[in-house]
Amino acid sequence: MSQPKTLFDKIWATHLVNVQDDGTCLIYIDRHLVHEVTSPQAFEGLRVAGRGLRRPDATLAVADHNVPTSDRSKGIDDDESRIQVETLAKNCADFGVPFFAMEDIRQGIVHIIGPEQGFTLPGMTIVCGDSHTSTHGAFGALAFGIGTSEVEHVLATQTLIQNPAKNMRISVDGERPLGTTAKDLILAIIAKIGTAGGTGHVIEYVGEAIRALTMEGRMTVCNMSIEAGARAGLIAPDEATFAYLAGRPLVPKAGQWEQAVTYWRSLPSDEGARYDKEVILPASEVEPQVSWGTSPEDVIPVSGRVPDPSDAPNDDKRKAMERSLDYMDLSAGTPIAEVSVDKVFIGSCTNGRIEDLREVAAVAKGRHVADKVYAMIVPGSGLVKHQAEEEGLDRIFTEAGFDWREPGCSMCLAMNADRLEPGERCASTSNRNFEGRQGRGGRTHLMSPAMAAAAAVAGHISDVRELV
Amino acid sequence: MEKFTKLRAVAAPLPMVNVDTDKIIPKQFLKTIKRTGLSKGLFYDLRFDEAGRPKAGFVLDQPAYREARILIAGANFGCGSSREHAPWALLDFGIRCVIAPSFADIFYNNCFKNGILPIALPPAQVDLLMDDAERGSNAVVSVDLESQTITGPDGGELRFEIDPFRKNCLLNGLDDIALTLEKQAAIDGFEDSQRASQPWLYA
Numbered sequence: 001m002s003q004p005k006t007l008f009d010k011i012w013a014t015h016l017v018n019v020q021d022d023g024t025c026l027i028y029i030d031r032h033l034v035h036e037v038t039s040p041q042a043f044e045g046l047r048v049a050g051r052g053l054r055r056p057d058a059t060l061a062v063a064d065h066n067v068p069t070s071d072r073s074k075g076i077d078d079d080e081s082r083i084q085v086e087t088l089a090k091n092c093a094d095f096g097v098p099f100f101a102m103e104d105i106r107q108g109i110v111h112i113i114g115p116e117q118g119f120t121l122p123g124m125t126i127v128c129g130d131s132h133t134s135t136h137g138a139f140g141a142l143a144f145g146i147g148t149s150e151v152e153h154v155l156a157t158q159t160l161i162q163n164p165a166k167n168m169r170i171s172v173d174g175e176r177p178l179g180t181t182a183k184d185l186i187l188a189i190i191a192k193i194g195t196a197g198g199t200g201h202v203i204e205y206v207g208e209a210i211r212a213l214t215m216e217g218r219m220t221v222c223n224m225s226i227e228a229g230a231r232a233g234l235i236a237p238d239e240a241t242f243a244y245l246a247g248r249p250l251v252p253k254a255g256q257w258e259q260a261v262t263y264w265r266s267l268p269s270d271e272g273a274r275y276d277k278e279v280i281l282p283a284s285e286v287e288p289q290v291s292w293g294t295s296p297e298d299v300i301p302v303s304g305r306v307p308d309p310s311d312a313p314n315d316d317k318r319k320a321m322e323r324s325l326d327y328m329d330l331s332a333g334t335p336i337a338e339v340s341v342d343k344v345f346i347g348s349c350t351n352g353r354i355e356d357l358r359e360v361a362a363v364a365k366g367r368h369v370a371d372k373v374y375a376m377i378v379p380g381s382g383l384v385k386h387q388a389e390e391e392g393l394d395r396i397f398t399e400a401g402f403d404w405r406e407p408g409c410s411m412c413l414a415m416n417a418d419r420l421e422p423g424e425r426c427a428s429t430s431n432r433n434f435e436g437r438q439g440r441g442g443r444t445h446l447m448s449p450a451m452a453a454a455a456a457v458a459g460h461i462s463d464v465r466e467l468v
Numbered sequence: 469m470e471k472f473t474k475l476r477a478v479a480a481p482l483p484m485v486n487v488d489t490d491k492i493i494p495k496q497f498l499k500t501i502k503r504t505g506l507s508k509g510l511f512y513d514l515r516f517d518e519a520g521r522p523k524a525g526f527v528l529d530q531p532a533y534r535e536a537r538i539l540i541a542g543a544n545f546g547c548g549s550s551r552e553h554a555p556w557a558l559l560d561f562g563i564r565c566v567i568a569p570s571f572a573d574i575f576y577n578n579c580f581k582n583g584i585l586p587i588a589l590p591p592a593q594v595d596l597l598m599d600d601a602e603r604g605s606n607a608v609v610s611v612d613l614e615s616q617t618i619t620g621p622d623g624g625e626l627r628f629e630i631d632p633f634r635k636n637c638l639l640n641g642l643d644d645i646a647l648t649l650e651k652q653a654a655i656d657g658f659e660d661s662q663r664a665s666q667p668w669l670y671a
Contacts, residue, residue: 131550147577147581256667413549436491
């Protein structure tokens, strides 16, 4: 019998096109997602070199980072944003790439629409010029972010020059406590292993608490693998994966579907497969999590207090903590649940799916956003928005005082008009709390959608378990 | 891509850990459709105030470091967003080499595509170079890619590791895409066999 293989090993082995004597690998890329911010220079590179696009049929494009989340009938005000979106449309037309325009109901955040369309399938290699491509790993696809030069390389050759990653396994054993979500699991994982904990590795998430997650929850976990420094996150495909995919527009057609499912069932890691690094997290220990600083590893339970830099394990960390506390205008020892917020952002490729919106609605129903708090909900795609409206969630949101917006990346990175003003504090369901990420001088606290909804109604960070 | 062979230049110290690519170049500079001219956004929030006026004190704006071509930084440099605008901005400013205890994977990859040499060294060695770099315009450091050595201002020599393929590409300024297109027959062959075994991947 051959050596037991991990899920990553299997996908890697089936995509090797060439291995050089020095060990450098050329791997085939099955699917390529493209957005407006990281692609213009790549298309330009093709034109300059007189190169074509190898597989338009394996490529899908959408504008998400720059699009307004307000009324779109008037187009995009900001000249640079508009040019970037128009450039993507033109590049797609010139090179024959399928493109969802801003008015298309299928438009949305690139990592929401891939799975939604069935463009993302188990066993694939998937890339995009965007670090949160790790999201697609929830389907058992090897999916990772690349730079623009690599985008051009994939457009031209449908391959990438890569070195194999190491295998890391994170086991989340036991049952997730009531009131905690997939977001709390991944924030707790990042707090435990740090933002460089996964560097050079692909993380495979296993264990009862992972298995119990819906596909939406699995996407949230894999999405933030990059915040743990990993090249990608992976969860083995199972019946939940196949049930999510069945019937979506781009999945294998009848006849090939059964063949594909049979293949996908062979993908999970073999018994006894070897991992270079192992981490175990008992799910029962996970409370709702909140970030206090300016790195995604700066996370504490909602019952916790802002940590003291004098407790830092080393000088570098102490300096970073002092800088974070200064930027965040927080003092060591403050209970995090006493910290008031000015804005609430619900959305992003981390938490902009239908299940996230249902969790928000469960908290918002019959309550109202606190005075002086502005709370916005940005669905991850036009289809998520449509489904939420079919379910009547939009009425719950608007009655509770939330602003119900059009889909896009929005205030996760504030490239469009949605942003924090200097000094404003935000409860956010996004993925990064870096300085200035949501607007210069803005202060971000990462948390789950349910926790963000609780912060919106309370006016300060608060434990959602007291509300549900 | 410009070759990287030897570099002798002032090294600037940036003793911060987890420098993310949002910090290297903030979002408002990502709206460009060009690769050039991005130095104006490099470390923008550290160098300019909210009104866009220069702030005093950032290392690269100090007279001693204006000509710096080497950056010495803390661990996990370049984490976060995949934006290649980060190495483009560094390059546009003139930085050709970044030395740190560790790098985030995507940023590390992106450097090689742009003729920038990222060097990971053990923390104690980075600390030494950081001390050297604190000496301002006297902080002249030499980097020799062929021999994989760094020579500090006092003549002390450090050796660094680098993947041989990447080294060769940097030394010769090779275009990855042209190299891969030479393997077109292998790519065609891969597609033929994948189409037979997983036909659903081909519409």
